[in-house]
Amino acid sequence: MEPVIDPKSDSNDVRRKTKAEQDKANSKLAIKMIWVAAGSLLFAFALVPLYDVLCSITGLNGKTDNNAATLNKAKVDESRSVTVQFTAAVMPGLGWNFYPKQTSITLHPGQIETVLFEAKNITSQIVTGQAIPSVTPGVASVYLKKIECFCFVNQSLKPGETKIMPLRFFIDPAIPKDVSEMTLSYSFFEAAKK
Amino acid sequence: MSTTTVANHEEHHDHPTGIMRWLTTTNHKDIGTMYLTFSLVMFLVGGSMILGIRAELFKPGLQLMNPDFFNQLIGVHALIMIFAALMPAATGFANWMLPLQIGAPDMALPRLNNWGFWLLPPSAILLTLPFTLALFGIGDGALATGWTFYPPLSIQGGIGVDFAIFAIHLLGISSVLGSINIIVTLFNMRAPGMTLMKMPMFAWGWLITAFLLIATIPVLAGAVTMLLTDRHFGTHFFNAAGGGDPIMFQHLFWFFGHPEVYILLLPVWGFIPQILQTFSRKPMYGYKAQVYSLWAIGALAVVVWAHHFFTAGMPVPALLYFMYSTMAISLPLAVLFFCWIKTMWKGSMTFETPMLFAVGWIILFGIGGLTGLVLADVAADAQYHNSYFVVAHFHYTLFAGGIMGIMAGVYYWLPKMTGNMYDEKLGKWHFWLTAISFNLTFIPQFFVGLAGMPRRIPDYALQFAEFNMISSISAFALGLSQLLFVYVIIKCVKGGKKATDKVWEGAEGLEWTLSSPPPYHSFTEQPIVK
Known part of the structure; x- marks a missing residue:
C-alpha cells in the first residue's frame, strides 16, 4: 500500500x-x-x-456497610452455619494494644451475636483511633450486617485506659450458599486529625 | 526528484546559533534530534542504575547497599526507562520521520513541540535530584516505592515521592502536548491525496498511541495529584484511616499503566513492518489487517487494567472478565505477528543491522507475549505474581519489544538523518552482543521466578545463587554492549560513507525521496500523492 x-x-x-x-x-x-x-x-x-x-x-473492596443495620426479623436459617473469624491489627503510629476476645464464632444466618474486642492505650497521652473493617471474601462483605459496632465512630482512650468494645451483628440469610467461612478484619488507625 | 520539494530552503530566516539554536528551535528535525539524544543519555543513566541492582544481586546477602537504596534504584530505573528513555525515543522518531513520511513541511504546532521537549530535562532532574540531596543530608533519597507508587507506602515515603510526583506531572504534560501535536499533524498536514488508509504504518502506530496518551496520561496525573493531597493537604483518597481505599489507587494507576504498555510498543509496531518490507524487498503484507489490529489492541488496552493486581482481591466474575479480555488481546496481536512474518515470506531478504534487529525483535517480543499469556491466567498468576517471572516477562516485552525495536529504527533511519552510513560491521556486533547477553540476563530470571524468587527484594535464598550470578554477569555484558551502540552512533554522526537518498535498495516512502540528510526545511511545497 x-x-x-x-x-x-x-x-x-x-x-x-x-x-x-x-x-x-x-x-x-x-x-x-x-x-x-x-x-x-x-x-x-x-x-x-x-x-x-x-x-x-x-463488595469489591471488602468494605462493610458502616451504618447500623435495622434489626432483622427474618427467620434464622438453621439449615446451615457460617464461621466468622476475627483478626485485629494496629497500624503504625497508634500506640494501642487491640485484639478480639474470641477469634471465631459459628452462627446461623439470621442469628444475632455479640463479640467483644479489647483495646488498651499504652501511651501517656489521650489517643483517638478509628477502626476500619474489611471482609474476605469480598463477596460476603455486603451480607455482614452490623447492628452496633465500635467502628461506627472514633474511639478515644485516656492514658493506660482499657476499653471493651462490642460488635453486634448478624449474617444476612441471603448470603450465597457456597460461603461457609469468612474473615472480618479490623485495622485500628490513628484518627485523622481534623 | 528532491529538487522540487526543497524549493524554498534558500531563503534564510536568521537562525540563532550555538545553544540558542537548540533552546528556541521549532524545527521538527532539531527537536527530533534532541528527543533522541535525551533518550539515549537517559537510557544509559537508567541502565547504570540497574547495573547497581545486578551487582547487589550477584551474590545472596547484602554487600553493596542498604535495602532502602536498593528500592530507590529499582523505582527510579523503571521511571527513567519508561518516561525518559522509551517514550522520548518514540517521540523523537515521530518528530523526525512523521512529517517526512506524510509529506508535511513540519509538525503542525512547532512552538508547542519545542515546549514539549524542554519539559523533559527538568523532569529528569526532579527524578534524580533526591539521590544527590540525600548525599548532603537533605531528605532520605528518591522514591523507594517502586515505579507504581502504591499507597500506603507512597503516603508514608519521604520527599523523593514528592519529587517523583512533580516529575510525573511534567512528563505527563510533555507527552500530552506531543500527542496533540502528532494527532493534529497526522489529521491535517498529510500531503494532498494521501488518505488515512495510505498513511505509512508508523503514522498509524503513532496515531493510536497519541490517542491512548491523551486518554490515559491525565488519569495518572489525577491519581498522583490525589496522592500528593493525601500526603500534604489532609485528604483521604487512599488513606484507609480517613475512609479512603488504597486499592483504588491500583485501579487508577493501572487504568493508565496498562495502556502505557501499548503506548511504548505501538510506535515500534508501526515502523518494524516498514523495516521488514524494505529488507524483504516486497510490499507489506496485510496493511488493512494491521491497521485494524492496531485499533483493536488500542481499544482493548484500556479495558484490561486489573490483570496487574489479580491478587489484590476481586470478585470471581471480575477476575474472569479481566482474564478473558486480557487473553483476547493476543488475537489481534497474532494477526500482527502473522502479517510481519508473511511480509518476509519468500522475499529476497538481506540482513543488514536494522533487519537483524527487526527479526530478532519478532522472536524475542513473541516470547514476551507468550509469557504474558501465562500471567494473564488468574490461577497461574497467584503463583507468579510479584516474582522474577514477571520481571523477565516485561523485560522481554519492553527491552526486546521496545528498546531493541527502537534500535532497529535507529539503524534504519540513521543514514537518512545524518547523511552517513553507520559502520555495518560494528552494528552487527552490537546486535549479536545485545541479543545474546539480553537472553542470558533474563532467561535465568524466568527460572528463579518460577521457583519463587520475589522481585524488588535485595536479598534472596541460596538456591537462587547460580542463576542470579549468570544474570548479573550477562547484565553487565548487556550494559557494556550499549557503549558500542553509542560509539556507532557518534562515529556515524561524525562521518562515514555518504548515504544515497534512498539509502536502502528496497526502501519505499516519501522520506526516501529527500536527500540524505534532508534539507533543514523540507516539503515546503507538499508533494501530491496518488
Whole structure:
C-alpha cells in the first residue's frame, strides 16, 4: 500500500491548503484535543465516587456497610452455619494494644451475636483511633450486617485506659450458599486529625 | 526528484546559533534530534542504575547497599526507562520521520513541540535530584516505592515521592502536548491525496498511541495529584484511616499503566513492518489487517487494567472478565505477528543491522507475549505474581519489544538523518552482543521466578545463587554492549560513507525521496500523492 508520488502533477481533484487555512484547521483540532485531555483528567476524579458506588454494590473492596443495620426479623436459617473469624491489627503510629476476645464464632444466618474486642492505650497521652473493617471474601462483605459496632465512630482512650468494645451483628440469610467461612478484619488507625 | 520539494530552503530566516539554536528551535528535525539524544543519555543513566541492582544481586546477602537504596534504584530505573528513555525515543522518531513520511513541511504546532521537549530535562532532574540531596543530608533519597507508587507506602515515603510526583506531572504534560501535536499533524498536514488508509504504518502506530496518551496520561496525573493531597493537604483518597481505599489507587494507576504498555510498543509496531518490507524487498503484507489490529489492541488496552493486581482481591466474575479480555488481546496481536512474518515470506531478504534487529525483535517480543499469556491466567498468576517471572516477562516485552525495536529504527533511519552510513560491521556486533547477553540476563530470571524468587527484594535464598550470578554477569555484558551502540552512533554522526537518498535498495516512502540528510526545511511545497 505504498503511495505513488508524482511531485509535478497538480491534478484538479486534490489541492494544497493555503498557510492560513492550514493554521486555522490546526488550532481548531488542537483545541479539541486539549478538551479531550481535560475530559480524561476530570474522568480520573470522577472515578473516585464511581469506585465507591461500585464497591458498595459489589463488595469489591471488602468494605462493610458502616451504618447500623435495622434489626432483622427474618427467620434464622438453621439449615446451615457460617464461621466468622476475627483478626485485629494496629497500624503504625497508634500506640494501642487491640485484639478480639474470641477469634471465631459459628452462627446461623439470621442469628444475632455479640463479640467483644479489647483495646488498651499504652501511651501517656489521650489517643483517638478509628477502626476500619474489611471482609474476605469480598463477596460476603455486603451480607455482614452490623447492628452496633465500635467502628461506627472514633474511639478515644485516656492514658493506660482499657476499653471493651462490642460488635453486634448478624449474617444476612441471603448470603450465597457456597460461603461457609469468612474473615472480618479490623485495622485500628490513628484518627485523622481534623 | 528532491529538487522540487526543497524549493524554498534558500531563503534564510536568521537562525540563532550555538545553544540558542537548540533552546528556541521549532524545527521538527532539531527537536527530533534532541528527543533522541535525551533518550539515549537517559537510557544509559537508567541502565547504570540497574547495573547497581545486578551487582547487589550477584551474590545472596547484602554487600553493596542498604535495602532502602536498593528500592530507590529499582523505582527510579523503571521511571527513567519508561518516561525518559522509551517514550522520548518514540517521540523523537515521530518528530523526525512523521512529517517526512506524510509529506508535511513540519509538525503542525512547532512552538508547542519545542515546549514539549524542554519539559523533559527538568523532569529528569526532579527524578534524580533526591539521590544527590540525600548525599548532603537533605531528605532520605528518591522514591523507594517502586515505579507504581502504591499507597500506603507512597503516603508514608519521604520527599523523593514528592519529587517523583512533580516529575510525573511534567512528563505527563510533555507527552500530552506531543500527542496533540502528532494527532493534529497526522489529521491535517498529510500531503494532498494521501488518505488515512495510505498513511505509512508508523503514522498509524503513532496515531493510536497519541490517542491512548491523551486518554490515559491525565488519569495518572489525577491519581498522583490525589496522592500528593493525601500526603500534604489532609485528604483521604487512599488513606484507609480517613475512609479512603488504597486499592483504588491500583485501579487508577493501572487504568493508565496498562495502556502505557501499548503506548511504548505501538510506535515500534508501526515502523518494524516498514523495516521488514524494505529488507524483504516486497510490499507489506496485510496493511488493512494491521491497521485494524492496531485499533483493536488500542481499544482493548484500556479495558484490561486489573490483570496487574489479580491478587489484590476481586470478585470471581471480575477476575474472569479481566482474564478473558486480557487473553483476547493476543488475537489481534497474532494477526500482527502473522502479517510481519508473511511480509518476509519468500522475499529476497538481506540482513543488514536494522533487519537483524527487526527479526530478532519478532522472536524475542513473541516470547514476551507468550509469557504474558501465562500471567494473564488468574490461577497461574497467584503463583507468579510479584516474582522474577514477571520481571523477565516485561523485560522481554519492553527491552526486546521496545528498546531493541527502537534500535532497529535507529539503524534504519540513521543514514537518512545524518547523511552517513553507520559502520555495518560494528552494528552487527552490537546486535549479536545485545541479543545474546539480553537472553542470558533474563532467561535465568524466568527460572528463579518460577521457583519463587520475589522481585524488588535485595536479598534472596541460596538456591537462587547460580542463576542470579549468570544474570548479573550477562547484565553487565548487556550494559557494556550499549557503549558500542553509542560509539556507532557518534562515529556515524561524525562521518562515514555518504548515504544515497534512498539509502536502502528496497526502501519505499516519501522520506526516501529527500536527500540524505534532508534539507533543514523540507516539503515546503507538499508533494501530491496518488
